[in-house]
Amino acid sequence: MLDGKVVVVTGAGRGIGRDIALMMAKSGGRVIVNDLGGAADGAGADATPAQEVVDEIKAAGGEAVANFGNVAKAEDAQAMYQQAMDEFGAIDVVVNNAGILRDVIFHKMTEEDWDSVIAVHLKGSFNMAHAVAAQFKMQASxxxxxxxxxxxxxxxxxxxxxxxxKMGIVGLSKSLALDMARFNVRSNCIAPFAWSRLIGTIPAKTDAEKARVERIKEMTPAKIAPLCVALADPTSDVTGQIFGVRNNEIFLFSQPRPIRSAHRSEGWTPETVRDHALPAMKSDFYPLERSGDIFTWDPV
Known part of the structure; x- marks a missing residue:
């Protein structure tokens, strides 16, 4: 599917990213395996995970090079693009997978907890996309x-x-799809269900939470990779979509659209909004649910 295509996979030293890098290479891609090698909260750095994935790809007859940059830094993202051009003379696919967790209940969350997670996930995805956007435009793919x-x-x-x-990334991905469609550039999102060291940091206190963790453990990171390769296929025309992968299930997620409206020809006052508009819409309000309340069935 990806014969000769050059793929950058961030956060590819472990978990989901590792399996994506391996399958991209198995499908003919030449892979930049990026991983800072930090802990689940982003602390520290270790070149070992990325290099081990590169060694595994090469042992299987594939082509790969390691990169140890931090996606939260624009200069490191730019260096990743340059490395792809220097090593392979091209860049065709960017997989923005790198991430960290700093989970804490909101009233105890520090500014540093907020900034560090936003920096890696959202700004990191922007940095990588921005580093290659001009090249994608120039090559029209x-x-x-x-x-x-x-x-x-x-x-x-x-x-x-x-x-x-993660919601910011949805908006970024859709904007990339819209802004770059004229240059034959595609952008999609994936919400993965898979056991990883990041998921392992989430506390499970109740029996229901512990049971959910056990179900997640059955969902291996390797299950995410086939969709990634299919979306990277240069013959694909899929763009602007949000997918989910849960074991052997692939989901297409809805995107926000109006579902109800209320109108008053004379306009609204705070009182009529309270007494008319909100009650009229209440039957369609969304409850305060979380992921586990929606995906309640065992993975298949």
Whole structure:
């Protein structure tokens, strides 16, 4: 599918990113394996994970090089683009997978908790897209695969920073799809369900939460990779969409559209909004649900 195409995968040293990098290479892609090698909260750095993935790809007969940059830094993202051009003479696909977690209930969340998560997820996705956008425009081709989460799409406890970043990525991905469609550049989002070291940091206190964690453990990161490769296929025309992958299920998510309206020819006052508009719409209000309330069935 990807014979000779050059793919950058961020956060590719472990988990979902690792399996994406491996399958991209198996499908013929030449891969820049990026990973800072930090802890789940972003602290520290270790070149080992990215290099191990590169070694695994090469041992299987593929082509790959390691990159240890921090996507939160624009200069590191630019260096990734330059490395792809220097090593392989091209860049065709960017997979914005890198992420960290700083989970904490909102009233205890610090500004640093907020800034660090936004920087890696949202600004990191922007940095990578911005670094390659001019090249994609010039060659009239390219593909962005961005990672969102049901924590943003639906909601979750203790993840205001992560949820906001992941919903921001949805808007970024759609804007990339709209702005760059004229240059034959595509952009899509994936919300993955898969066990990873990041998921492992989420506290599970109740029996229901512990049971949900056990279900997630059954969903291996390798299940996410086939959709990524299919979206990266240069013959694909899919763009501007939000997908989910849960074990052997692939979902297409809805996108916000008006579902009800209320009208008064004379206009609205605060009182008529309270007494007419809000009651008229109330039957269609969304409850305060989180991801686990929606995806209640066992993975298949």
């Amino acid at each position: 390219g593909c962005f695969i961005n990672f969102t989460s049901t924590s943003g799409l639906i909601g979750n406890f203790g993840q205001a920073n992560y949820s906001a970043a």
